[in-house]
Amino acid sequence: MLLRPYACVIAGEIRFGVEVEVIDGVITRLGIQGGVPDDYILCPAFVNAHSHFEYRGLLNRVHGDDFFSWIREISAAKSEQEMAEVAHDCQIAAEENRGTGVAYVWEHSDRPGSGHAMKEVGLDGVLFQELITFREHASPGLKFAEIHERAAEQYRQSGIPAYVNPHSLYTVDHKSLERVGFRAGPISIHCAESRFERDLTVHGSGPFAEFQRANGWDVVPQGLSPVAVLNGLGYLRPGTQLVHCCDVDEGDLERMARTGVSVAHCPRSNHALSCPIAPVKRMLDAGIPVGLGMDSAASSGPIDFFEEMRCALEMSRRRGEALEGEEILWMATGGGARSLRVPNWDIEVGSRVPLIRIAVDDCYSAEELIERGSPGDVSWV
Numbered sequence: 001m002l003l004r005p006y007a008c009v010i011a012g013e014i015r016f017g018v019e020v021e022v023i024d025g026v027i028t029r030l031g032i033q034g035g036v037p038d039d040y041i042l043c044p045a046f047v048n049a050h051s052h053f054e055y056r057g058l059l060n061r062v063h064g065d066d067f068f069s070w071i072r073e074i075s076a077a078k079s080e081q082e083m084a085e086v087a088h089d090c091q092i093a094a095e096e097n098r099g100t101g102v103a104y105v106w107e108h109s110d111r112p113g114s115g116h117a118m119k120e121v122g123l124d125g126v127l128f129q130e131l132i133t134f135r136e137h138a139s140p141g142l143k144f145a146e147i148h149e150r151a152a153e154q155y156r157q158s159g160i161p162a163y164v165n166p167h168s169l170y171t172v173d174h175k176s177l178e179r180v181g182f183r184a185g186p187i188s189i190h191c192a193e194s195r196f197e198r199d200l201t202v203h204g205s206g207p208f209a210e211f212q213r214a215n216g217w218d219v220v221p222q223g224l225s226p227v228a229v230l231n232g233l234g235y236l237r238p239g240t241q242l243v244h245c246c247d248v249d250e251g252d253l254e255r256m257a258r259t260g261v262s263v264a265h266c267p268r269s270n271h272a273l274s275c276p277i278a279p280v281k282r283m284l285d286a287g288i289p290v291g292l293g294m295d296s297a298a299s300s301g302p303i304d305f306f307e308e309m310r311c312a313l314e315m316s317r318r319r320g321e322a323l324e325g326e327e328i329l330w331m332a333t334g335g336g337a338r339s340l341r342v343p344n345w346d347i348e349v350g351s352r353v354p355l356i357r358i359a360v361d362d363c364y365s366a367e368e369l370i371e372r373g374s375p376g377d378v379s380w381v
């Protein structure tokens with residue numbers, strides 16, 4: 001198959017005058033445009049570095065003013081949902097991911113459903129079966145076994161690798177955190193999303209600390225940032241993804257760069273929950289691989305990767321550390337894939353990257369594509 005787009009996205013940049021030959025799903029040749037080009041931009045499919053399909057049905061239904069009230073509200077909303085409803089929501093979310101041009105996802109799952117949906121829709125990726133031992137913190141063994149079985153079931157249903165994976169520092173007991181941290185395999189953990197996490201780990205104060213104490217936890221101030229606490233638990237190493245990292249300081253960034261962890265940046269969710277703006281430009285400058293994640297519809301809004309990219313651009317400007325459009329397109333494609341340890345996710349000879357057409361005409365820059373694109377412009381090659 002010979003593709004003649006008027007432009008290609010290569011290494012995050014808009015490149016004109018390139019035609020692409022694809023044989024049996026492999027890019028076999030890049031050449032100089034030899035005919036009349038068609039009216040679309042050819043792009044590697046997007047990589048969704050962090051998501052929760054099961055909350056698709058909670059779109060516009062959770063309205064916390066800050067992170068703590070939001071997480072209380074979503075916990076209450078979840079308890080009212082039937083499993084059939086959750087499975088249906090996962091299916092819709094998977095279809096909408098595909099519709100917005102996503103081919104690969106690192107998906108967090110609490111209740112079953114997303115593995116099956118990913119398989120049905122043809123999404124590739126990794127499943128992280130969330131371990132939460134908030135109520136079982138004193139004796140988490142049975143809960144751990146239950147989540148292990150849930151992960152195994154998701155794998156049986158989908159063939160997608162599934163791992164037991166802690167939700168966060170503030171919802172999982174110390175022993176279980178250690179158990180996963182010192183294990184082989186990929187990890188994806190919410191980290192430094194709000195300032196409340198630092199209050200908990202440094203001072204043993206704030207809403208998380210109060211909530212833990214009210215539920216019988218022995219809360220001890222550790223004098224360490226959340227990233228530093230994770231370091232002591234074995235988490236800072238290649239193959240670990242820290243989700244959010246809104247509230248990180250220079251010491252954290254240095255540790256993250258040195259140890260080879262990656263980051264999932266979810267700007268729409270962070271904005272909706274009044275989290276600090278993540279220092280993404282500094283992460284990239286420090287060599288930390290960053291991917292872009294749509295998180296869940298309950299905080300981010302509609303499943304639309306172009307909206308996510310626009311928000312990444314806008315938030316970086318508000319922080320005063322503006323990202324280039326090319327940096328954002330790279331986080332959305334090859335750079336995001338690299339952050340998930342998937343190589344060769346670009347338009348290059350030998351690559352098997354899934355490709356999308358984006359029908360936005362007369363577009364001259366990465367920033368313009370981000371500003372003007374929408375899921376309705378996407379079709380699959």
Ligand SMILES: [Zn+2]
Pocket residue numbers: 050051052108190243295296
């Ligand atoms: Zn999340």
